[in-house]
Structures are given as structure tokens and as C-alpha cells.
Amino acid sequence: MKQAIAGMVRWTGLGALMRFGFARRKATIVVYHDPEPELLREHLAWFAERYNFTTMDAVADAMETGRWNALPPYPLVITFDDGHRANTKLEPLFREFGVRPTIFLCSQIVGTARPYWWKTAAAERIGVETLKLVPDAERRQRLADFGDDPDRDGAERQAMTWDEVHRMGEVADYGGHTRHHPILLRCDDRQAAEEIELCKTELEASVGKPCHHFAFPNGDFGERELAAIRRAGYRTARSIDPGWNGPGSDPLQLKAFPLSDDASVAWLSVQMTGIPAKLRTLKASGRGKPAAAPDVRPIPAA
Ligand SMILES: [Zn+2]
Numbered sequence: 310m311k312q313a314i315a316g317m318v319r320w321t322g323l324g325a326l327m328r329f330g331f332a333r334r335k336a337t338i339v340v341y342h343d344p345e346p347e348l349l350r351e352h353l354a355w356f357a358e359r360y361n362f363t364t365m366d367a368v369a370d371a372m373e374t375g376r377w378n379a380l381p382p383y384p385l386v387i388t389f390d391d392g393h394r395a396n397t398k399l400e401p402l403f404r405e406f407g408v409r410p411t412i413f414l415c416s417q418i419v420g421t422a423r424p425y426w427w428k429t430a431a432a433e434r435i436g437v438e439t440l441k442l443v444p445d446a447e448r449r450q451r452l453a454d455f456g457d458d459p460d461r462d463g464a465e466r467q468a469m470t471w472d473e474v475h476r477m478g479e480v481a482d483y484g485g486h487t488r489h490h491p492i493l494l495r496c497d498d499r500q501a502a503e504e505i506e507l508c509k510t511e512l513e514a515s516v517g518k519p520c521h522h523f524a525f526p527n528g529d530f531g532e533r534e535l536a537a538i539r540r541a542g543y544r545t546a547r548s549i550d551p552g553w554n555g556p557g558s559d560p561l562q563l564k565a566f567p568l569s570d571d572a573s574v575a576w577l578s579v580q581m582t583g584i585p586a587k588l589r590t591l592k593a594s595g596r597g598k599p600a601a602a603p604d605v606r607p608i609p610a611a
Contacts, residue, residue: 311576311585314579314584314585314588315575315576315579318578318579318582318584319575323582324578324579324581324582327581327582327583328359328383328581331553332360332383332385332553333382333383334377334382334555335384335553335554335555336363336368336371336380336384336385336386336553336554336555337360337383337384337385337386337553337554337566337581338365338368338385338386338388338547338554338563338564338565338566339385339386339387339388339565339566339567339568339581340388340389340390340524340547340549340565340566340567340568341387341388341389341390341568341570342389342390342391342393342570343389343391343393343395343396343570344399344570344571345395345570345571346398346399346401346402348570348571348572349399349402350402350405351574352568352572352574352577353387353402353405353406353408354406355574355577355578356385356387357406359383360383360384360385361381361382361383361384361385362385362386362387362406362407362408362409363380363381363384363385363386364386364409364411364482365386365388365411365482365484365521365522365545366482366521367379367380367384368380368384368386368545368554368563369521369522369544369545369560372545372554372556372558372560373544373560375556377555377556386410386411387408387410387411388410388411388412388413388484388524388547388565389410389411389412389413390413390486390524390526391413391414391415391418391425391468391486391490392412392413392414392415392418392419392468392469392474392486393425393467393468393469394466394467394468394469394473396412396469396477397469397473397476397477400476400477400480400481403480403481404480408480409480409481409482410481410482411481411482411483411484411522412477412481412482412483412484413483413484413485413486413522413523413524413547414469414474414483414484414485414486414512415468415486415487415488415489415490415508416485416487416488416507416508416511416512416515417488417489417511418467418468418488418489418490419468419469419470419471419474419515420468420469420470420471420474420515421462421466421468422462422463422464422465422466422467423459423460423461423462423463423468423489424457424459424463424467425467425468425490426440426448426452426457426459426490427440428467429452429457429459429463430455430456430457431451431452431454431455431456431457432452432457434455435451435452435455440452441492441495441527442495443495444495445491445492445495445496445497445500448491448492448495459489460489471515474515474516475516475517478516478518482522483512483516483518483520484520484521484522484523484524484547485505485508485509485512485520485522485523485524485543486508486523486524486526487504487505487508487526488503488504488507488508488511489504490526491504491526492526492527492529493505493525493526493529493530493531493534494529494530494531494534498533501533501534501537502537502540505523505534505537505538505541506537506540506541508520508523509523509541509542509543520543521543521544521545522543522544522545522546522547523538523541523543523545523546523547524546524547525546525547525548525549527549528548528549528550528567530546530548530562535561535562538561539561543561544560545560545561545563546560546561546562546563547563547565548562548563548564548565549565549567549586550562550564550565550586550590551564551565551566551567551583551586551587552564552583566580566581566583566586567580567586568580
């Protein structure tokens with residue numbers, strides 16, 4: 310399947326076509342998590358030949374003022390979700406390529422040894438996709454029952470320390486990614502509001518700078534989450550729905566291309582068309598309701 314899509318995109322020149330058609334005057338946002346520096350260097354070199362790196366702040370400025378000419382042509386924002394510990398190894402690359410990415414942090418995981426719950430042995434045994442479907446309290450309980458309580462420190466630190474966050478602040482901006490990385494749609498009203506609003510105040514206190522941008526964990530949100538984003542005063546919120554952002558886009562529902570951390574440059578060029586992410590969404594929405602969690606909808610993407 311992967312080969313077929315890659316072949317089709319190469320054969321038709323679709324990547325270049327879409328770039329020319331959509332990306333010239335619209336902001337493209339890409340999403341990484343925890344890529345290796347050697348691989349990211351190849352990706353950044355590929356981007357540098359085709360796009361101009363810009364920042365989330367610059368995109369927010371363009372959206373708020375309508376002055377899209379202030380952005381360079383083919384504007385691209387690089388983002389990282391979660392605040393993974395090894396993101397610190399990317400600092401020299403950001404300097405080398407003149408990239409100022411936005412790193413979205415979980416305010417109650419960064420600076421602790423609490424695990425990213427979907428990366429635990431417990432989550433692997435229960436099934437990450439299963440856990441995304443159950444009410445949040447049940448998710449936490451089931452993880453704890455299997456030995457990886459997401460609210461307690463794990464054996465090994467997975468997130469950046471606050472010292473590392475401060476150091477990286479020279480080359481990166483920070484945004485909010487909730488406090489504990491729940492699936493917001495599975496939280497009750499109070500918790501959903503706290504995960505969005507307190508994340509902002511906690512990050513501002515720890516980072517020492519205003520926190521203007523947000524990224525939805527797993528890309529999931531509804532009207533309730535958008536209302537909380539507005540109340541909290543974020544300038545933008547980023548999904549993982551593939552697509553470009555232009556003058557008519559909603560700054561609180563920014564589209565972005567989720568990229569595989571281990572993608573070859575050939576596969577990167579395919580992912581930049583948005584086709585793989587779109588196909589995954591279609592497949593997920595056709596999956597139907599799981600028997601274990603009858604009251605919740607399947608989640609489109611990882
Ligand atoms: Zn995340």
C-alpha cells in the first residue's frame with residue numbers, strides 16, 4: 310500500500326503540484342514527535358530547498374492582521390509534540406537550518422519522570438487504541454492496574470527537564486499540549502477545561518514566557534474543547550488534520566501534516582501531500598464501534 314501510494318505520487322508529480330498549488334501562499338505546518346537528529350537533518354535539508362521556515366507566532370500574526378504578505382512564500386512551521394527528552398539533541402540542527410520550531414509540552418509530564426502513557430509496557434499490553442476509547446479515569450486505572458500508573462514517576466525519564474526547556478528556549482518556542490496528555494474527548498467537563506486552561510498558566514509560570522499556541526493530543530477536539538481554548542486565550546490551536554492554512558482558516562483549528570519520525574525523504578515527500586494521513590482517517594472512521602466501549606467514537610489518527 311505504502312509503495313503504491315509512493316509510486317503514484319512520484320509518477321504523477323503530485324507532491325510538487327500540490328506544493329505549487331496550495332503551499333505557496335498558505336502556511337504549511339508539520340508535526341514530529343521524537344525524531345533522530347541524523348534523520349531530521351535529511352528532512353530539514355529537503356524542506357530548506359522547497360519551503361521557507363517561519364514560526365507559529367508569524368502565522369498567528371498573519372491570521373489576525375490579514376497581512377499574509379508578511380510571511381515568506383512557501384511558509385513552513387516545524388512543530389514537535391509532547392516534549393520528548395531527546396528533542397534536546399536537535400538544538401544544533403535548529404541553529405544550522407535557522408529553524409525556530411514550536412515544541413508543544415505537557416505541563417505535568419515535562420520536568421518529571423512520569424511516562425508518556427502510550428509508550429508504556431502497560432499500554433502495549435492493553436492496546437493503545439483501546440485506551441484512547443475509554444473514559445479518562447478508566448484509562449488511568451487500567452494503566453495503573455498493569456503496572457504503569459501515568460500519574461507516578463516511571464523507571465526512566467522520557468520528557469525534557471525544565472532546565473532543558475529553558476536552554477532550548479533560545480532556539481525554540483513552546484506551546485501547550487494539555488497537562489497529562491489525555492484524550493480530551495474522553496474527559497469530563499471539568500478535567501477537559503483544566504487540561505487546556507491550567508496547562509497554559511503552568512507553562513507560563515515554568516517557562517517564564519506567554520504561551521500562545523496549543524496542540525490537541527491525538528488531534529482530537531470538539532466544541533467544548535474549542536470553547537476552553539478561547540477562554541484560556543490561546544492564539545492558535547493545531548490539529549493533525551492534513552491540509553494548508555490560509556486567510557479563511559480558523560486559527561483554533563489549524564491543519565497540519567503528521568510525519569513519521571523515521572520516514573525516509575521519499576516517504577516524507579509523500580506524507581507532505583496529506584494522502585497517507587487522509588487514508589488513515591478514512592480507515593479509522595470505517596472501523597465501527599468497539600464492543601468494549603460502546604459510548605465512544607473511534608479516533609481518526611494516532
Ligand atoms: Zn502528543
